[in-house]
Structures are given as structure tokens and as C-alpha cells.
Amino acid sequence: MLQNAIALAKDVPRPPETVLVNVTPQETRVAILENSTVCELHIERNSGRGLVGNIYLGVVKRVLPGMQSAFIDIGLDRAAFLHIVDILEQRQHPTETQRIEHMLFEGQAVMVQVIKDPINSKGARLSTQISLAGRFLVHLPQDEHIGISQRIEDETERAHLRNRLEALLPQESCHGYIIRTSAETATDQELQADIDYLTRLWANIRKRSKIAPPESLLYQDLPLSRRVLRDMFSDNTQRILIDSTENYESMLEFAQMYVHNAINKIERFDGARPLFESYGVEEEIDKALHPRVNLKFGGYLIIDPTEAMTTIDVNTGGFVGTRNFDETIFKTNLEACHAIARELRLRNIGGIVIIDFIDMEQEQHREAVLNELTRVLSLDRTRVTLNGFTSLGLIELTRKRTRESLNHLLSESCPCCNGRGTLKTPQTVCYEIQREIVGEARRYHAKSYKILASQAVIDLLLDEESQSLAMLIDFIGAPITLAVETSYNQEQFDIILM
Incomplete structure (x- = not known):
């Protein structure tokens, strides 16, 4: 029997970090090094940016009462998936049993946020509970709850942070917030700036949702280079190296507005060798x-x-x-x-x-x-x-x-093995060829046969399997010629009837 889940320690000191940001016109790559060892890699391609955090005005395509879920069109190739546990009303009243068919109907417009990117054949996963991430706070505009990161364990500190936030919020505020771990060292001015930024952001999203057509993108999360500062930067971050002048300037501007502690740690990399090569990241990617x-x-x-x-x-x-x-x-x-x-x-x-x-x-x-x-x-x-x-x-x-x-x-599946990770042996392919020739000889009366196959298969037919090939020629009563097709992989072959 499995034991119960084990709580992970939250007070383990994090090692010093160096963040590398490599930018090309096609993609942005971020590597996080801990004590000079590559531990994290984030890649965002311009042709397929991640969708997590994006907010859409979706349209209900189909409701599935049996699965208590629905498919929502948000303008992607595949419909996205919404389960009842990710619907706001169910999250606010988790002990109450509710039915998705009583909440949604086909053709209904609904504001949704992506919480999981599409993976393989699965569409994106959605939630109707909107959350907007800031530097120190996560804004929950449809909620009134004030939560605190579980990584902040000291009860006195938790109460202190809650009181500070409540003092900064306007009296008539009915919006919820989650206090992030980084808020422990934030000043009241920084928290207030986060509140103002997130309030304006939500107002713009609501305004756009009233005029935008269905299946519209209402909000797109920050690009990876700026999410580094918002989500990954901490007191343990020693340096942030960027190899693009344009992105260096945009990150510096973002830091001046929202992440003041990062300003002196952002550096423009001008090394003779490429950034990722200089720090051994390319080699680690290949190993991974x-x-x-x-x-x-x-x-x-x-x-x-x-x-x-x-x-x-x-x-x-x-x-x-x-x-x-x-x-x-x-x-x-x-x-x-x-x-x-x-x-x-x-x-x-x-x-x-x-x-x-x-x-x-x-x-x-x-x-x-x-x-x-x-x-x-x-x-x-x-x-x-x-x-x-x-x-x-x-x-x-x-x-x-x-x-x-x-x-x-x-990566993608190997075209030779179709993702199996193995290839049939030349001997296995030889026997397949011989069985197929016998089958063809029973259906047709060809004058001769020609085998096209890879070098390894042809070599085996001429060497170890030469005797069985001779027996096959006697059995079908027709000659067989062999030819190497250099473009064929080990499993490919063709039999030509002459």
C-alpha cells in the first residue's frame, strides 16, 4: 500500500541562481543555473507561444453531463476542455453538488482562462475563475478571499501581510488576492503599485469582453523574457544575462516599473561565444x-x-x-x-x-x-x-x-521506428520479405522478382540467408534479384514483380 502524501520541506535554502536569457527572432530560451548547474529550461517559440494565463471569450460547443465537463471554442485548432471543478461557482462552494448542464448551454459565451496548455492530442484546459498574476500579488477579481502562499509558514508573518494588504485596499473593494512569497520583502509602495496595475488590467479585460466577438483573445500573458522578472526572480538571483539589446532594454524598463530589486542584476551579455554555449547550456539540452x-x-x-x-x-x-x-x-x-x-x-x-x-x-x-x-x-x-x-x-x-x-x-517520433524506439532486425525483415514473395507467387505468376531493401538486409540475404533464398527461388520457380536502396531504412523494402 502507498503511504500518504509526504509534505515537502519549505524552509530548505535555495542556492544562488544565474538566469540566462537567449533571444532570437524565432524563440526565447531561458536557463536557470543553480551553483553553475543548469536546473531549469524554459522555451517560448513565437510561432506557438504558451497559452497558460491567456483569457478568452469562449463559446460553449458541447456540454457532456456524463463527464460533468464541456468543450469550449476559443479560436484554437482544437476545442478546449472545461471540467466542473474548474468552474467558479463550484470552486466557491466545493461541498455543494452542482451540475454542469445547469450552468452552461451550447452557444453560450463565457469568459475563460487557460490553466494548462494543449499537450499531445489533448486540448487546452480552462477555468472560469480568472486570476491575474502580478509581481507580489495574484488578483482574483471574481472572489473576495485573501489567501497567502503556503511557502510563508510563519503565522505571525502571514497575519502581518494580510493586515498590510487589507490596509492598502479601498474600503469598497470586493476583489480577492493571493499574497505571493515575494511579498515578504515588498514595501507598501510596491504592493500598492501591484494593486493599481492589476485593477487597471482587469478593468481593460472586462471592457474588451463587452465589445469583442466570440472566440476572441481578451488578454495574453507577458512574454517569457518579462515573466522571468515577474515569476522567477528572487533574492537568490545573482545575475540575469540577456544577449539581445532590445530585450535587455525592455526588461530593464519592466524592472524599473515593477521589480526594482532586479535593476542592478540585469546585464547585457556581449561575449565572443553565444550565451548558452558559454555556460554549457546547449550541451545540457542535448543530454536532456x-x-x-x-x-x-x-x-x-x-x-x-x-x-x-x-x-x-x-x-x-x-x-x-x-x-x-x-x-x-x-x-x-x-x-x-x-x-x-x-x-x-x-x-x-x-x-x-x-x-x-x-x-x-x-x-x-x-x-x-x-x-x-x-x-x-x-x-x-x-x-x-x-x-x-x-x-x-x-x-x-x-x-x-x-x-x-x-x-x-x-523532438518528434522517429520516422524509422514510428516512436517505438527500436527497429526490426535485418533477419526479421529478411523473413518478412520471403513470406511476402511466397504470397505474391500464389496470387500471380510473375516471370521474376526484384527485392529493393537497405544495405544491411541485402547483405544478409547474400550471406547468412543465401541458402534460404536459393530454396525460395526453387520453391516459386522464378529468379530473384537483389538491389540496395540507399534511401530505405532497415525496415523498408519493396518487391517488384517482373
Whole structure:
């Protein structure tokens, strides 16, 4: 049986960070380095910017009472998905049972916000509860609740922040807010500027919603280069390097308006080599597209993403240790904890993750590995839910999925294996060819046959399978010629009847 979810530590000190912003006309890439190690990578392409945070005036296309969900047209190629748990009325009264067919009807115009990007064949996921992110606050214009980030644990500080915000809000205000972690060091002037900015933003969105046609984009979130300052900048950020003069100036202007602490940390990069190459990021991106991750002392991970989940297998590899086998396993698993936490962030792996650590006999070793994994996962900006060891010695966790993984973004299925990850052996293809020739000989009476195939298959037919090929020629009573087709992959072949 799985144990209950384990709370991740919130007081683990974050290491110093360096943020690299690489901008080209086609895309913006952001890498976050912790102690000179690449731990996060964000990519935004101009041809397909992420949709999370965007607000649309959608049209209800279909209501599905059986699934308590609806499909909403927001002007994309695929209809977006809205579940009843993401409808404002249900969120405000979670203990009450409500029916989606009583809330929505086909053809209805509804304001919605994207909370998950389209992934693979799934459309975007929507919510009717609008939230607008600022530097220190998240504005909830349809709510009256004031919430506080769970990362702020001190009750005295929570109460102090709540009182400060309430004192700044106008008496007639009926809007809700969530106080972000960064608000702990914010001045009253900075909080007031956030309130004013978010209030104006919501007023503009409402005004546009009254005149815009259905399926219109009402609000688009900030571009990635500015979201770096709003969402990723913290006191741990030492430097922000940008290799584009235009974006350097726009980020500096944004910082002067909303993120004063970042002004002196934004730098224009003018190195002789490209920014990502200078800091080894390009090499890390290439490594992140491979399933194997080598550990420092000889062990390795195998990361296998599938449609349903991602599995991570830990292996000792060439690590033999210095004391005994149990100690070797324990050290490999401890090292794997750090690599796993980093790879989840770097590859942006979301959904269910199953980790198969090397079996440990001693209970204290298992507890130490679980505690270490809990500690390093707490540095993740994305919400992670961790469970203890199962009876099979596996660890299960879930990581919130809001955008495509690095693998999905940068890769596509191999045209040779169609995504299987393996190819049929030349011997298997040889036997397929021979079976097909026998079938063709039974249907048609060709004078001769010509086989077109890859070099490896033809070589096998001329060598190890030459005897079986001769027997086939005798069986069908017709000659067979062979020809190499250099453009064919190992599984491709054609049989020409002459």
C-alpha cells in the first residue's frame, strides 16, 4: 500500500541562481543555473507561444453531463476542455453538488482562462475563475478571499501581510488576492503599485469582453523574457544575462516599473561565444533528450516517458563503492535523488512519475533516501506530491503538468521506428520479405522478382540467408534479384514483380 502524501520541506535554502536569457527572432530560451548547474529550461517559440494565463471569450460547443465537463471554442485548432471543478461557482462552494448542464448551454459565451496548455492530442484546459498574476500579488477579481502562499509558514508573518494588504485596499473593494512569497520583502509602495496595475488590467479585460466577438483573445500573458522578472526572480538571483539589446532594454524598463530589486542584476551579455554555449547550456539540452543520465560516481538513470507516466530506473553501473554492497547501493540512491530532482525540472516532466531505486535492505537507508528526495524536490517551483515506498520498493510522485515537456517540445517520433524506439532486425525483415514473395507467387505468376531493401538486409540475404533464398527461388520457380536502396531504412523494402 502507498503511504500518504509526504509534505515537502519549505524552509530548505535555495542556492544562488544565474538566469540566462537567449533571444532570437524565432524563440526565447531561458536557463536557470543553480551553483553553475543548469536546473531549469524554459522555451517560448513565437510561432506557438504558451497559452497558460491567456483569457478568452469562449463559446460553449458541447456540454457532456456524463463527464460533468464541456468543450469550449476559443479560436484554437482544437476545442478546449472545461471540467466542473474548474468552474467558479463550484470552486466557491466545493461541498455543494452542482451540475454542469445547469450552468452552461451550447452557444453560450463565457469568459475563460487557460490553466494548462494543449499537450499531445489533448486540448487546452480552462477555468472560469480568472486570476491575474502580478509581481507580489495574484488578483482574483471574481472572489473576495485573501489567501497567502503556503511557502510563508510563519503565522505571525502571514497575519502581518494580510493586515498590510487589507490596509492598502479601498474600503469598497470586493476583489480577492493571493499574497505571493515575494511579498515578504515588498514595501507598501510596491504592493500598492501591484494593486493599481492589476485593477487597471482587469478593468481593460472586462471592457474588451463587452465589445469583442466570440472566440476572441481578451488578454495574453507577458512574454517569457518579462515573466522571468515577474515569476522567477528572487533574492537568490545573482545575475540575469540577456544577449539581445532590445530585450535587455525592455526588461530593464519592466524592472524599473515593477521589480526594482532586479535593476542592478540585469546585464547585457556581449561575449565572443553565444550565451548558452558559454555556460554549457546547449550541451545540457542535448543530454536532456537522451534517456540515460550518468551519475558522478559511475551509476546512471534511465528515464522513460510514456503516455501514462514516466518511469525512472536507478542503476549502480560501474560504481563499486569502497566498503560493502549495501553502502554502494545506498550512496548510488542518494546521488540519484539529486539527479532525479534536477531532471524533473530540466526536462519539465509532469504527471505521474514512478522511481525504481535500487533495493535497499536496511530501513534506515530507505528513510534517508526518502528524506533526501523530499528535501531536493522542495526546491522545485512546480507543485510536487510525493508518496513513500510501495510494497514493491517503488516511489510514486506527481508533478503538476502545465506545459509540454522538453522532449515533446524539441523532438518528434522517429520516422524509422514510428516512436517505438527500436527497429526490426535485418533477419526479421529478411523473413518478412520471403513470406511476402511466397504470397505474391500464389496470387500471380510473375516471370521474376526484384527485392529493393537497405544495405544491411541485402547483405544478409547474400550471406547468412543465401541458402534460404536459393530454396525460395526453387520453391516459386522464378529468379530473384537483389538491389540496395540507399534511401530505405532497415525496415523498408519493396518487391517488384517482373
